[in-house]
Amino acid sequence: MNGRAEELIRDVLKTKNIKDVFFVACGGSLVDLYPGFYFLNSESGTIHAHWMTAKEMSVAPSRFLNENALVLACSHGGNTKEVINAVKVALKNGASVITMTHNPESICAREFNTVLYDWDDKTNENERPQGIVLRILNELLKEKEPDYKKYDAILEGLENIDSIVRTATSKVKNRTWLFAEKYHNEKFLYIMGSGASYSQAYGFAICSLQEMQWMDCCYLHSGEYFHGPFECTDKDHLYILLMGTGNAREMDERCLDFLKKYGNKYEVIDAKDLGIDEIDESVNEYFCPMLFYNMTVAYRTALQNKRQHPLDMRRYMGVVEY
Ligand SMILES: O=P(O)(O)OC[C@H]1O[C@](O)(CO)[C@@H](O)[C@@H]1O
Numbered sequence: 172m173n174g175r176a177e178e179l180i181r182d183v184l185k186t187k188n189i190k191d192v193f194f195v196a197c198g199g200s201l202v203d204l205y206p207g208f209y210f211l212n213s214e215s216g217t218i219h220a221h222w223m224t225a226k227e228m229s230v231a232p233s234r235f236l237n238e239n240a241l242v243l244a245c246s247h248g249g250n251t252k253e254v255i256n257a258v259k260v261a262l263k264n265g266a267s268v269i270t271m272t273h274n275p276e277s278i279c280a281r282e283f284n285t286v287l288y289d290w291d292d293k294t295n296e297n298e299r300p301q302g303i304v305l306r307i308l309n310e311l312l313k314e315k316e317p318d319y320k321k322y323d324a325i326l327e328g329l330e331n332i333d334s335i336v337r338t339a340t341s342k343v344k345n346r347t348w349l350f351a352e353k354y355h356n357e358k359f360l361y362i363m364g365s366g367a368s369y370s371q372a373y374g375f376a377i378c379s380l381q382e383m384q385w386m387d388c389c390y391l392h393s394g395e396y397f398h399g400p401f402e403c404t405d406k407d408h409l410y411i412l413l414m415g416t417g418n419a420r421e422m423d424e425r426c427l428d429f430l431k432k433y434g435n436k437y438e439v440i441d442a443k444d445l446g447i448d449e450i451d452e453s454v455n456e457y458f459c460p461m462l463f464y465n466m467t468v469a470y471r472t473a474l475q476n477k478r479q480h481p482l483d484m485r486r487y488m489g490v491v492e493y
Contacts, residue, residue: 172297172329176269176286176306183241183267184314190239192311193266194222195257199378200245200300201225205370206460207243207304217316225253229260238265243307245300246270247290249277258283269307271300296336296461297329305329305457324451331450332458336465339445343466347473350438354409355477360388361403361410363396363426364463366419367456368442371463375411379471383482386474393422397429406435411470413463414441416448417456440466 183189192211194204201224208222221233225244228236236242242261246254249272258268258279272279273290280287286303288294296302305325312319354360360380364372369392376390391400393412404410410430414423430437442459445466450458475482487493 172295172306176303177310179269179284179286180307180310181314182284183269184311187241187267188239189218189241189267189311189315191219191221191233191235191237191241192308193228193233193236193240193242193261194220194304195225195228195242195254195261196245197225197251197253198382199374200247200251200254202370202374202378203300203464204243204245204304205373206301206367206457207308209367209370210305210308210457214319214321215312215316216318218311225251225257228257229253232260232264236261236264236266240264240266241311242266242268243304244268244270244279244283245272245304246277246279247273247300249274249279249285254279271303296333299461301461301464302329302332321454324454325457328450328454328458332461335446335449335458336462339462340465340469342445343440343469347469350470351473351477354436354438355474357409358387359408360386361391361400361408362388362413363391363393363410363423364413364415365393365422366415366417366459368413368415368419368459368463369393371460371467372411372413374464375413375467375470379467380474382485382488383471384474384478384480393419393426396426401429404430404433408434408436410434410437412437412439413459413466414439414443415456415459415463416442416452419456 194208208220211220270279270283270285309325313322362372362375372390376388380386380388447455
């Protein structure tokens with residue numbers, strides 16, 4: 172780990188008493204910030220967490236967006252207008268800002284405090300946005316909360332997650348191919364998850380299936396499935412269930428029990444079958460989304476190959492005005 176993330180948060184803490192952390196971005200980058208938001212909500216006794224699409228921060232800024240706030244903003248390309256505007260509003264309100272981007276030439280990199288990350292197959296999970304966010308928050312809690320006890324377990328997880336992800340990715344290869352063979356023409360998919368991994372149900376749906384495959388689908392929180400959506404369950408609808416760890420897991424298990432009884436077509440991606448237990452039980456739920464992200468890449472690649480629909484084909488994004 173290169174230390175830039177740690178350096179930036181320590182700098183902030185020299186002069187600021189952080190009471191609120193805002194996580195802002197758009198689309199896939201926003202997905203990457205959710206586990207940090209969930210982590211802070213679960214672990215901190217002094218800091219409030221807020222997670223929102225960047226535009227919402229500019230059009231409806233919270234009253235907590237002030238000199239005691241820290242904004243963590245992510246933009247892969249570093250130039251997304253909504254993100255740049257949100258950061259400007261945050262700075263104007265006196266907040267501290269750390270951005271993350273892959274693009275050294277971008278506005279994020281040139282104009283704001285930034286952590287630059289690589290994005291190639293070899294990049295370690297702890298140097299990608301989800302890992303960087305967890306590193307920043309781990310330092311923040313260590314500095315601010317004397318009773319924070321998970322610092323070492325998180326560091327250890329950050330050391331181990333990359334090899335877990337790589338092993339899991341090769342393990343699911345055949346399975347993703349079979350999935351694509353069976354379901355490449357599916358009319359509608361439900362993607363479910365909970366806890367920190369709710370983010371990946373969201374990302375699987377909006378980025379991998381809708382944006383990259385133009386497939387109709389929706390994402391659901393496993394807990395919310397029982398509050399309306401389950402009425403659609405029958406032998407024909409397809410469900411993808413991400414099963415994480417931690418306290419939230421019981422919501423995923425409840426969905427699985429129900430699907431076993433009343434459903435027929437469901438794909439279970441269980442972090443416990445994919446090696447997540449190699450990370451300490453007290454923190455491994457925060458690493459499941461990194462694992463699930465890589466599973467969504469594996470599934471969407473198999474779908475792309477079967478459907479002959481390139482992952483980078485767009486008809487609106489970056490093509491027309493919006
Ligand atoms: O991360 P950036 O560069 O701000 O771009 C955000 C855009 O990229 C995506 O995450 C993926 O194409 C979209 O969901 C979103 O509109």
